[in-house]
Amino acid sequence: MGRSLSLADAPIFSKDNYNYKMNTSKQLEYPVHELIDQRWSPRAFQPRELETHQVRSLFEAARWAPSSYNAQPWRYIYALNQSSDAFKPLLECLFPANQLWAKHAGMLILALAKMGFDGKEGINRHAYYDLGAANYALTTQATSMGLHVHQMGGFDQQKARELFNINEDFDPVAMLAVGYKGYPEQLPEKFRALEQPKKDRMRQEEFVTRFMQQPQD
Amino acid sequence: MGRSLSLADAPIFSKDNYNYKMNTSKQLEYPVHELIDQRWSPRAFQPRELETHQVRSLFEAARWAPSSYNAQPWRYIYALNQSSDAFKPLLECLFPANQLWAKHAGMLILALAKMGFDGKEGINRHAYYDLGAANYALTTQATSMGLHVHQMGGFDQQKARELFNINEDFDPVAMLAVGYKGYPEQLPEKFRALEQPKKDRMRQEEFVTRFMQQPQD
Numbered sequence: 001m002g003r004s005l006s007l008a009d010a011p012i013f014s015k016d017n018y019n020y021k022m023n024t025s026k027q028l029e030y031p032v033h034e035l036i037d038q039r040w041s042p043r044a045f046q047p048r049e050l051e052t053h054q055v056r057s058l059f060e061a062a063r064w065a066p067s068s069y070n071a072q073p074w075r076y077i078y079a080l081n082q083s084s085d086a087f088k089p090l091l092e093c094l095f096p097a098n099q100l101w102a103k104h105a106g107m108l109i110l111a112l113a114k115m116g117f118d119g120k121e122g123i124n125r126h127a128y129y130d131l132g133a134a135n136y137a138l139t140t141q142a143t144s145m146g147l148h149v150h151q152m153g154g155f156d157q158q159k160a161r162e163l164f165n166i167n168e169d170f171d172p173v174a175m176l177a178v179g180y181k182g183y184p185e186q187l188p189e190k191f192r193a194l195e196q197p198k199k200d201r202m203r204q205e206e207f208v209t210r211f212m213q214q215p216q217d
Numbered sequence: 218m219g220r221s222l223s224l225a226d227a228p229i230f231s232k233d234n235y236n237y238k239m240n241t242s243k244q245l246e247y248p249v250h251e252l253i254d255q256r257w258s259p260r261a262f263q264p265r266e267l268e269t270h271q272v273r274s275l276f277e278a279a280r281w282a283p284s285s286y287n288a289q290p291w292r293y294i295y296a297l298n299q300s301s302d303a304f305k306p307l308l309e310c311l312f313p314a315n316q317l318w319a320k321h322a323g324m325l326i327l328a329l330a331k332m333g334f335d336g337k338e339g340i341n342r343h344a345y346y347d348l349g350a351a352n353y354a355l356t357t358q359a360t361s362m363g364l365h366v367h368q369m370g371g372f373d374q375q376k377a378r379e380l381f382n383i384n385e386d387f388d389p390v391a392m393l394a395v396g397y398k399g400y401p402e403q404l405p406e407k408f409r410a411l412e413q414p415k416k417d418r419m420r421q422e423e424f425v426t427r428f429m430q431q432p433q434d
Contacts, residue, residue: 026281030273033361035252036354041283056247059425063418064243065353066258068370070415076425085430126370129390132349136282137253140357144250153285153343164428173346198287201280208276208293211381213302 026197029204035143040197041150043101044182049082050106054145058178061141065134068126074134075112077164081105081179089163094175095154100188102150106179110160111135112170131173142178150177243414246421252360257414258367260318261399266299267323271362275395278358282351285343291351292329294381298322298396306380311392312371317405319367323396327377328352329387348390359395367394 026037055078062074079086081104090108091099102108111134113127124130139149152175160172184195243254272295279291296303298321307325308316319325328351330344341347356366369392377389401412 028277029280030270030277032274032278032281032358033252035250035361036278036281036358039281039283053247056421057249059421060245060247061249061253063246063421063424064249064253064256066256066356066368070417072419072424074424077428078425079428083429086428089430090428126345126349126390128343128345129349129352132343132346133353135346136350136353136357139283140353141250141253144252151283173343200287202289204273204276204280207280207289207291208295211294211296211303211307212300213306 027199027201035140039139039143040148042148042181042195043150043191044184044187044195045101045104045106045148045177045179046182047081047104048106048180050080050147050179054147055080055107057145058138058141058147061137062134065130065137067130067133068124069117071114071117071124071127071130073114073124073127074131075114075170076109077112078107078109080107090175093155093160093163094152095156098152098154098175098177101191102152102177104179104182104186105150105177106147107177109176109178110155110164110172111174111176112166113173114170116169127171128173135174135176138176146180147178148181151175152177244416244418252357256356256360257365259365259398259412260367260408261401261404261412262318262321262323262365262394262396263399264298264321265323265397267297267364267396271364272297272324274362275355275358275364278354279351282347282354284347284350285341286334288331288334288341288344288347290331290341290344291348292331292387293326294329295324295326297324307392310372310377310380311369312373315369315371315392318408319369319394321396321399321403322367322394323364324394326393326395327372327381327389328391328393329383330390331387333386344388345390352391352393355393363397364395365398368392369394 067073079090081087091103094102111131113131115123115127117124142149155175157172166172184192284290296307298304308320311319328348330348332340332344334341359366372392374389383389401409
């Protein structure tokens, strides 16, 4: 059962985008908003440049994410594909299997978590959690602009640390490829069959429990 | 500069919701989608029941979040306010200052991270990160249905562990209050002035760096 709620004006349906048929056949058990339904992580990206206003709106979405003590522990380093001198080092932080397809993305982002607090001892227990939220916000903004995001844990953290002089106060947590979704045919063959929304998710009863207090005797 | 992109049909503007004027005056530097602009964490909730279909759509949004190795490390335990025998123990896991206002929320959720992998040694480095993403997805779904979410780190983890028999494989990471936004006047006085979207965020130049490779000699 269940399809996404109606949102007829979403830019993801704009004719300005390319005419590749969107495969949005998540096996929804219950309806969700279209921006959530449409999100998935492609490998095929079109070699199409991103514009500055898109970049700014992506980070603006991250900027307004909630965070524990409003610590805003997210930090980003990015490069655009059209600036190839800057893009290449970032690309080379990825594991080789990811480089094969990420090289066509319009943008690569390295997402860092600030692990401490300003003027306060100790580790921010929610740094990764808040960064994950901010990156989902960024991804939602991307979807609303007809873009797709593929988040990756598969990169060389140490290489990233060295390249960008990242000290121990920050953890390199994820890299994100952002761009216009392309065509499966452009991918190396081993990736083609993967080029659709992942359907394998736990059912709600596997990860959600309603607490029902037993009556006391 | 910058206001949210248009999304005239969003249910957040539905007349079915109450007529409290939405204060959405984030100081946006760049436009973001309305579902991102509208999100904030109120303390005032109306004592209004949530319906089953809302609960299911909230968790469905979390269900489709991306995760490292598709491990889906999110777990949820929840209670509805209308089931007061179940709601009260969950409420009492919160720090007292949070209980003061969260007692009116329609729903309380305890969000857990599964810290290991199935059939594989080691800790899932992205468990908190992925849970943060799933909870932002849940929150976005809430916004699209005219609901608000207030996420909290301020709760007694040990008490939650005992109450729900949570073993060391799982970390209690956050609690979420979900419901229909209420009126500042209903809050204890010390909370009233806080009852608006937080405006204090870093500017983009403080957390975003564009990598510009220096030409080699």
